[in-house]
Amino acid sequence: MEPSTKSRILDAAESLFAELGFRAASMRVVTQEAGTNLAAVNYHFGSKEGLIAAVFERRLGPINAERLAGLDALQQTDADGPSPELEAILAVFLRPAFRLLEDPQARQFPRLLGRIHSDPDRDKVRELLFEQMVELRDRFVPAFARSLGCQDQVELMWHLHFLIGAMAHTLTCADDIEWISEGRMQTPPPEELLRRLVTFAAAGIRAGVAPPGDANPGTTEEPR
Amino acid sequence: MEPSTKSRILDAAESLFAELGFRAASMRVVTQEAGTNLAAVNYHFGSKEGLIAAVFERRLGPINAERLAGLDALQQTDADGPSPELEAILAVFLRPAFRLLEDPQARQFPRLLGRIHSDPDRDKVRELLFEQMVELRDRFVPAFARSLGCQDQVELMWHLHFLIGAMAHTLTCADDIEWISEGRMQTPPPEELLRRLVTFAAAGIRAGVAPPGDANPGTTEEPR
DNA sequence: GTCTATAGACGGATAGAC
């Protein structure tokens, strides 16, 4: 079955937005790549902004549903047992985006997803992102907190902020390692990226968090 | 003394590029903000791309010089003693950019610096960035390696990659914490951001690195 | 649903006066 004009536009837009950015990827180039014309975008999506939103809607819902389902599975397994391991929660959160890197149909989306956090044009999908993030936050932050046995939610939130940054940079710029190492290193398969990031983030998130029962853990001395 | 037209253009460009992105900030808006006109940019910088490069040249040199001088000072102090602490090296690397957040003249540049890693338009300053990065890499990577007493440079490089991501996200999007927490958290002063990031990154970088003398440290088991 | 053609705004760059 031939893919519809609508989905061909979405595919072309996803790929070109990821490669060139929202602004540099003009609707002319997108529609040319999709084998159609300018008017088709306005017919199906109303405007360029509508197209941008549609590109995110198509992938972000499934990704976040997979994250939440993964967390469900993790918590269900040992509902009355101990809390899941930090590493397991991290992997459940991170894997859906990294797995897309292996999907020929969707390989470019993770780049877009990584960049959207810092993109000056993110306002165009801000509401969409916020709704999804609130749901993730309400499920994952308590899960992390319980796993760490910690009360310092402020420190946890900052560590999760750093995790988001490391994740975004890896989804968007993993190949930079080849550039900076001048070819001595190569970008490994997504599963290895994921494993390295989980190791790094788990240790970072645990840092400064008291083992349960300790007094005043959070703040360490000034590094100098 | 009146600031020159040239420096007024640089100030306006820095601020507007940080706020709107390179593409959305048109030369018309930049020159209007600088109280001058389109032709002045081409006279002083040759083109918009020349202006973008000049905005980075003005700040990036001093920042990286400060980083290298800081590392010099650290290594000089105990030249024949033990290697400097990981936390100290991290702070020396990170502080120059975070300190700019407190400079009313340069507050916007760190946002730009954080975003440039993932910006689709980064090609416009790519050579400039690369030269500076190579020098930083050649000084800091060995310093980190020595401080960790580790041979696994591959793992170290990835952990530094994650650090760059966390740093970039924090420089560019620190205020997101207010948005995501729906106002329950506020963005702290730069020194506190720096302290939290150093704590997180030091633990992350140490993760999976063997204490000197261990066998086959790097790879941990698959998280699942 | 899909197309061509075009409107209408805005982009960077430049010529040439001062």
Add this chain to the structure above:
DNA sequence: GTCTATCCGTCTATAGAC
């Protein structure tokens, strides 16, 4: 060094035929 006026290309969006 700085300005005004203008060229010319590209952008998004839409009108209207099929």
